[in-house]
Amino acid sequence: MKSRIRDAQQRSEAALAANAExxxxxxxxxxxxxxxxxxxxxxxxxxxxxxxxxxxxxxGSIVGLLTVLAVTVAWWLLKLSVRDVADLPDRFLDERxxxxxxxxxxxxxxxxxxxxxxLASAGLIAFIALGEDPDTWSVDLTWNWCMALFWTVMACxxxxxxxxxxxxxxxxxxxxxxx
Amino acid sequence: MLLHSCYVxxxxxxxxxxxxxxxxxxxxxxxxxxAHEMSRQELADAVEVHYQTIGYLERGEYSPSLALALRxxxxxxxxxxxxxxxxxxxQESTIAEEAP
Numbered sequence: 001m002k003s004r005i006r007d008a009q010q011r012s013e014a015a016l017a018a019n020a021e022x023x024x025x026x027x028x029x030x031x032x033x034x035x036x037x038x039x040x041x042x043x044x045x046x047x048x049x050x051x052x053x054x055x056x057x058x059x060g061s062i063v064g065l066l067t068v069l070a071v072t073v074a075w076w077l078l079k080l081s082v083r084d085v086a087d088l089p090d091r092f093l094d095e096r097x098x099x100x101x102x103x104x105x106x107x108x109x110x111x112x113x114x115x116x117x118x119l120a121s122a123g124l125i126a127f128i129a130l131g132e133d134p135d136t137w138s139v140d141l142t143w144n145w146c147m148a149l150f151w152t153v154m155a156c157x158x159x160x161x162x163x164x165x166x167x168x169x170x171x172x173x174x175x176x177x178x179x
Numbered sequence: 180m181l182l183h184s185c186y187v188x189x190x191x192x193x194x195x196x197x198x199x200x201x202x203x204x205x206x207x208x209x210x211x212x213x214a215h216e217m218s219r220q221e222l223a224d225a226v227e228v229h230y231q232t233i234g235y236l237e238r239g240e241y242s243p244s245l246a247l248a249l250r251x252x253x254x255x256x257x258x259x260x261x262x263x264x265x266x267x268x269x270q271e272s273t274i275a276e277e278a279p
Contacts, residue, residue: 024229093229094227094228094229094232095228095232095243095244095247096228096229096231096232096235096236096241096243097229097232099241170231170234170235170240
């Protein structure tokens with residue numbers, strides 16, 4: 001039993017190492033690694049995240065799922081664009097990539113904290129301004145509202161480090177003898 | 180309400196704070212690498228980093244650890260002080276003049 005578990009762990013580690021090697025040295029997606037492509041993907045993800053709440057609450061489940069799909073595809077392309085440096089395990093990255101990744105996570109946390117503080121403060125101020133009278137307003141937490149909040153928070157938390165890295169990282173040029 | 184506004188302002192100041200910039204490290208890696216007829220990929224493989232990292236080092240956009248600097252100096256067969264410096268290198272001095 002122990003040997004089976006060990007074999008499975010070794011196979012998993014080998015697959016992870018092969019995937020990391022492929023991502024870090026892959027030169028098939030040069031078009032995704034230009035500054036313009038990265039900015040376009042970041043804008044696309046940001047817009048899709050912003051549209052998630054109205055899509056789920058006004059458009060229904062199908063439209064909501066389409067925004068989730070759009071974010072997922074754009075995030076996957078952005079991960080390819082930055083060679084997944086934001087999410088690969090430490091042992092596959094060199095010291096410069098680790099330093100960049102650590103700086104990116106600090107910056108992403110600050111953005112996430114900033115946006116959370118602003119939204120929470122806006123909610124609190126609205127609550128104080130409108131008062132506690134249930135006839136004035138009420139929040140109806142339906143399934144679609146729940147999905148909208150869940151996917152918005154999830155998409156922000158998962159994609160923000162890769163988005164910050166894509167905006168900070170230099171354009172990726174192929175290794176040549178002179179360039 | 181006032182206390183809360185102060186708290187929000189404090190958090191936003193923290194969020195917007197920029198990190199301190201590091202002291203610049205000047206490098207002659209590119210000239211020495213070309214003199215050794217090595218590509219970035221070959222040098223990267225020799226010192227076990229990604230080829231993009233060689234580009235960052237050559238442009239002076241990343242300061243290497245002591246271990247990495249020593250590995251690069253070893254591969255390029257050059258004393259460390261001729262490879263990296265805290266002051267700009269003399270433009271007129273050539274690699275050949277300073278080579279051991």
